[in-house]
Amino acid sequence: MKIFAQNLDTKFINSLPYCQYHNIVLGNVNNNLYQIHYKNQFDLYIFCSNLITREILQFISEFSNTTKFILYHTFEFNETNNLIELLKNTNCTHYGHYENNNLKVLPYMIHKHIFVENKDIAKTRDIITFLDYKYDALPESLQNKVYPKSKEKFQFFTNNFLHPQNLGGTTELEKALLLNSTNQYLSIDNKYYDYTFEAFACGSNIITWNGHEYESVSVDSALFNSAISYDEFIGDNL
Amino acid sequence: MDLGVILLNIKPSAKQNEIFKTLYDFIENRPYDQIVVFNSYCDIVDNYLVPILDVSQAKFFHGNILVFDTDSLFLASKFINTNKLFFYSTEEPPWAKDNKPYSYWKNIFENNNLYIITDSIYLNDLYSITWKDPIGISESFKYETLQHIIQ
Numbered sequence: 163m164k165i166f167a168q169n170l171d172t173k174f175i176n177s178l179p180y181c182q183y184h185n186i187v188l189g190n191v192n193n194n195l196y197q198i199h200y201k202n203q204f205d206l207y208i209f210c211s212n213l214i215t216r217e218i219l220q221f222i223s224e225f226s227n228t229t230k231f232i233l234y235h236t237f238e239f240n241e242t243n244n245l246i247e248l249l250k251n252t253n254c255t256h257y258g259h260y261e262n263n264n265l266k267v268l269p270y271m272i273h274k275h276i277f278v279e280n281k282d283i284a285k286t287r288d289i290i291t292f293l294d295y296k297y298d299a300l301p302e303s304l305q306n307k308v309y310p311k312s313k314e315k316f317q318f319f320t321n322n323f324l325h326p327q328n329l330g331g332t333t334e335l336e337k338a339l340l341l342n343s344t345n346q347y348l349s350i351d352n353k354y355y356d357y358t359f360e361a362f363a364c365g366s367n368i369i370t371w372n373g374h375e376y377e378s379v380s381v382d383s384a385l386f387n388s389a390i391s392y393d394e395f396i397g398d399n400l
Numbered sequence: 401m402d403l404g405v406i407l408l409n410i411k412p413s414a415k416q417n418e419i420f421k422t423l424y425d426f427i428e429n430r431p432y433d434q435i436v437v438f439n440s441y442c443d444i445v446d447n448y449l450v451p452i453l454d455v456s457q458a459k460f461f462h463g464n465i466l467v468f469d470t471d472s473l474f475l476a477s478k479f480i481n482t483n484k485l486f487f488y489s490t491e492e493p494p495w496a497k498d499n500k501p502y503s504y505w506k507n508i509f510e511n512n513n514l515y516i517i518t519d520s521i522y523l524n525d526l527y528s529i530t531w532k533d534p535i536g537i538s539e540s541f542k543y544e545t546l547q548h549i550i551q
Contacts, residue, residue, distance in 0.1 A: 315529050326526045330502040
């Protein structure tokens with residue numbers, strides 16, 4: 163099965179190419195969707211709500227009988243209902259992070275073959291977090307945790323903004339190494355949609371910052387065990 | 401302690417003059433050590449007569465290497481003959497100015513052979529938080545302070 167996913171810097175999309183059993187291509191559409199389709203004949207297309215264009219809407223309507231579609235509604239997208247209404251006569255499946263009419267909640271997913279505890283890796287880092295490209299600037303709540311207000315060894319990754327403690331974008335494989343080499347993973351929000359499960363799988367302690375002090379987060383083992391792999395998610399939607 | 405200094409572009413400036421003055425002091429005070437500059441573009445008259453070689457020769461240099469910028473650091477991190485690689489940092493950390501992937505910075509800064517020297521407490525703290533503890537602070541590039549750090 164061939165799958166195409168629209169390229170967007172979010173955890174869900176960035177994790178897809180690491181599926182073991184499905185061949186998933188990430189790419190940009192840029193008014194080229196029909197050409198992409200006729201050249202490659204993908205079986206499933208995954209589009210992102212905040213990158214949706216008229217071309218994509220037309221394409222979904224046109225190929226709804228022969229091809230499958232997933233529309234991923236990102237955290238920051240607030241016109242979910244309009245899109246669902248526009249595509250109501252198609253076979254497009256809508257996934258998001260919260261419950262809504264006709265919007266399925268994205269299941270908790272983890273690449274269990276990548277995020278594995280490796281006790282040979284020394285825990286040389288104190289606190290790390292992945293901001294997952296959701297912020298244009300450092301969140302207000304963390305302003306007191308960075309230099310010069312704090313000398314804590316706190317590093318963050320996967321952001322678009324520049325900051326002396328932001329060490330850049332990482333692949334999922336690098337994230338697994340980082341989580342194995344850190345003592346604590348700071349969960350900022352949406353705790354099971356960030357890298358909390360992955361940190362748990364890699365043996366890091368999970369903490370949150372409430373503005374005054376760190377609080378330890380205990381991961382619900384039943385929920386962790388119920389998290390499916392991305393392969394299973396794709397398989398269920400084919 | 402033989403020391404090779406990579407200065408890719410040498411242009412007239414007070415900072416370059418200070419570097420050459422200090423290298424001259426190293427030569428004067430350590431007559432049995434080899435002190436050499438590796439360079440690809442030079443636009444000054446070197447009154448201190450510090451030996452200058454083409455940067456392509458740097459990879460053959462057995463001894464310590466000193467660099468001042470990220471391009472030189474990236475270049476020198478590939479050398480196999482280097483004993484210690486010293487990075488004298490005087491500017492805002494490069495990852496805070498350029499949105500490159502983590503792997504790029506990791507290849508440069510997670511190098512066991514790398515020894516960072518900064519010119520301020522601010523930079524010292526930032527390197528300590530993000531990569532590794534610098535080996536010293538030297539507010540200016542002077543022989544008197546550097547002789548104890550670059551060894």
